Amino acid sequence: MVFLEFEQPLEQLYQQLEKLKEVEAIGDVDVSKNVKDLESKIVKTKEEIYSNLTGWQKVQLSRHPQRPYTMYYVENIFDEFVELHGDRQFKDDKAIVGGMARIGDQRLVVIGHQKGINTKLRQYRNFGMANPEGYRKALRLMKIAERFDIPVLSFIDTPGAYPGLEAEERGQAEAIARNLFEMSQLKVPIVCYVIGEGASGGAIGIGLGDRVFMLQNTWYSVISPESCSSILWRSWDHKEEAAEALRLTPEHMHGFGIIDGIVKEPLGGAHNDPEAMSQILKGHLLEQFKELSKVKTQDLIDQRIERYSSIGKFATVTS
Amino acid sequence: MRLRRYGHLSLPPFGRKPDPLSKDLSAKTSKKIARLDLNANFGIPYIPILKQTQSMGWFKRLKDGIQTATKYKKETPDGLWYKCKSCDHLQTTKELAANLHKCVSCDYHTRLSSAQYFEILFDEGHQELFSDIESTDIMDFVDLKPYTERLEAAKAKTSLKDAMAVAQGQVNGKSLVVAAMDFVFIGGSMGSVVGEKIARSIKYCIKERIPLMIISKSGGARMMESAFSLMQMAKTSALLSRMAEHKVPYFSFLTDPTTGGVSASYAMLGDINFSEPGALIGFAGPRVIKETIKRDLPEGFQTSEFLLEHGFLDFIVNRSDLKERVSKMIGLFGF
Ligand SMILES: [Zn+2]
Numbered sequence: 196m197v198f199l200e201f202e203q204p205l206e207q208l209y210q211q212l213e214k215l216k217e218v219e220a221i222g223d224v225d226v227s228k229n230v231k232d233l234e235s236k237i238v239k240t241k242e243e244i245y246s247n248l249t250g251w252q253k254v255q256l257s258r259h260p261q262r263p264y265t266m267y268y269v270e271n272i273f274d275e276f277v278e279l280h281g282d283r284q285f286k287d288d289k290a291i292v293g294g295m296a297r298i299g300d301q302r303l304v305v306i307g308h309q310k311g312i313n314t315k316l317r318q319y320r321n322f323g324m325a326n327p328e329g330y331r332k333a334l335r336l337m338k339i340a341e342r343f344d345i346p347v348l349s350f351i352d353t354p355g356a357y358p359g360l361e362a363e364e365r366g367q368a369e370a371i372a373r374n375l376f377e378m379s380q381l382k383v384p385i386v387c388y389v390i391g392e393g394a395s396g397g398a399i400g401i402g403l404g405d406r407v408f409m410l411q412n413t414w415y416s417v418i419s420p421e422s423c424s425s426i427l428w429r430s431w432d433h434k435e436e437a438a439e440a441l442r443l444t445p446e447h448m449h450g451f452g453i454i455d456g457i458v459k460e461p462l463g464g465a466h467n468d469p470e471a472m473s474q475i476l477k478g479h480l481l482e483q484f485k486e487l488s489k490v491k492t493q494d495l496i497d498q499r500i501e502r503y504s505s506i507g508k509f510a511t512v513t514s
Numbered sequence: 515m516r517l518r519r520y521g522h523l524s525l526p527p528f529g530r531k532p533d534p535l536s537k538d539l540s541a542k543t544s545k546k547i548a549r550l551d552l553n554a555n556f557g558i559p560y561i562p563i564l565k566q567t568q569s570m571g572w573f574k575r576l577k578d579g580i581q582t583a584t585k586y587k588k589e590t591p592d593g594l595w596y597k598c599k600s601c602d603h604l605q606t607t608k609e610l611a612a613n614l615h616k617c618v619s620c621d622y623h624t625r626l627s628s629a630q631y632f633e634i635l636f637d638e639g640h641q642e643l644f645s646d647i648e649s650t651d652i653m654d655f656v657d658l659k660p661y662t663e664r665l666e667a668a669k670a671k672t673s674l675k676d677a678m679a680v681a682q683g684q685v686n687g688k689s690l691v692v693a694a695m696d697f698v699f700i701g702g703s704m705g706s707v708v709g710e711k712i713a714r715s716i717k718y719c720i721k722e723r724i725p726l727m728i729i730s731k732s733g734g735a736r737m738m739e740s741a742f743s744l745m746q747m748a749k750t751s752a753l754l755s756r757m758a759e760h761k762v763p764y765f766s767f768l769t770d771p772t773t774g775g776v777s778a779s780y781a782m783l784g785d786i787n788f789s790e791p792g793a794l795i796g797f798a799g800p801r802v803i804k805e806t807i808k809r810d811l812p813e814g815f816q817t818s819e820f821l822l823e824h825g826f827l828d829f830i831v832n833r834s835d836l837k838e839r840v841s842k843m844i845g846l847f848g849f
Contacts, residue, residue, distance in 0.1 A: 368777035
């Protein structure tokens, strides 16, 4: 298990539990009561830690190395899935995955950022930072969805669109902008979940939808706390303050009316019980698509555009 | 490929060098610009781009262009000098202003304000739209300074209300709505006000069936409005899709610089995208890219010429030809 700084009290308790279980395995002494006590203490401690997370702690949790990524959910939620590759123009981006899927009689087109689960794969997936071809692959799949009247499910989990030389040459800005434009008019429902990191244009590039949700221990912001710190504080050391200032937690985002709701994670975070998380998510998304299937296509698009048109806060003054 | 010469990229990131110009283009120009001039030490941030000088023939043709009317020459006070950051040519601000704020020697295009573009584009008189909205501090944002203070300081320094102004007028007798960004206002950053002004402009243009031109000039989204600024990308793009449905043309004019959330939304979504020579255009800023790839960037990377070459712009237009070109495009789109 990997423990984050603020999870230190848990680490100690788990160590004690480990020792007790060793004693129990020998079988000379009955420690079952101690084990039980310790287990309930762990639950209590978890509840305490997790009920009061700061913005920065949520950022850390969203990046937890054991946190489930898009492909984990794909494997655990769907009855069938066929991955589709390539943008038909340049190449197949490994940082955005997608394909056609089915849960019971609900067919879906799934797109999502994908991070690697180990050192080698993290490189392979470019740390979940997509190039233009990733956004264009996602758009190609969404167009298939539209043509065959299949709703779209999007999983957002990126530290940002890749700021590379080739990405610029191939039009990173245009690729993201094009997706926003096309997703606004897509004739099928789009439901988005921030399952980890929701950083900036790279996130919203596949994140415009009829419903947008965030898992409990995730963040969504115009910039990462680190970059924000480096620009506004002119140093990398103020990431915690930046995380607070940016109001990037699901609770803030819901409070602002920018997202539709928060999906609760199992105690201790999604990585503590990825299977349970998958089941929660499965139930949640099926409900969304069921409701959205009742909305007429034109109403769907009108409401989607209206939803985004109304986001913004400003003062009206007499000029 | 004369224009390729503009390519050059050892730019300081958004150099903070003051630009002592911003002279009025004419007597009619509003007091806003005049006041801007008094703040010359703030001025228009400047990025030197050109290292080579333009050929004289090229320059001569521009100088003789119709835009260099005598009315532009009269109003600038004497005694102010401007040294081109690109070719070091020393010229009076009067000369610079008479040349539409392009260096008289190398034709380097300095940055302009929204009001200056209105002046260049519109025939006599234009009307400002949607000037009744201002930014507010949505989330009590404090970094080294509270956002409220930054807003107040920006307003005081620039006498602008935010990073975008919208105006309607005639371009050679053809109606056009122009939404233009001001880089001097917190780096031309896009927050709720910029998004809302674009939204209102689009709705207005759909209703009145008038083409829309957005002049982008921005470092990207305004961090101090966090998710709200991010969502302006979706807001503006969604409404542009609506405008496309209604077949009202949108001309996106990307000027120096256009990066971040602005380039990754409305700036790249024009029915036509065009730019001035030598403008910095990209998603990530050059500094960030350099840090990421850990090597130097090639000559001319992320300039408008680079974007044209890679297929993201329809054309590059010299400021002297801007009005004529826009007027022609309006006509060719059937408006
Ligand atoms: Zn010069």
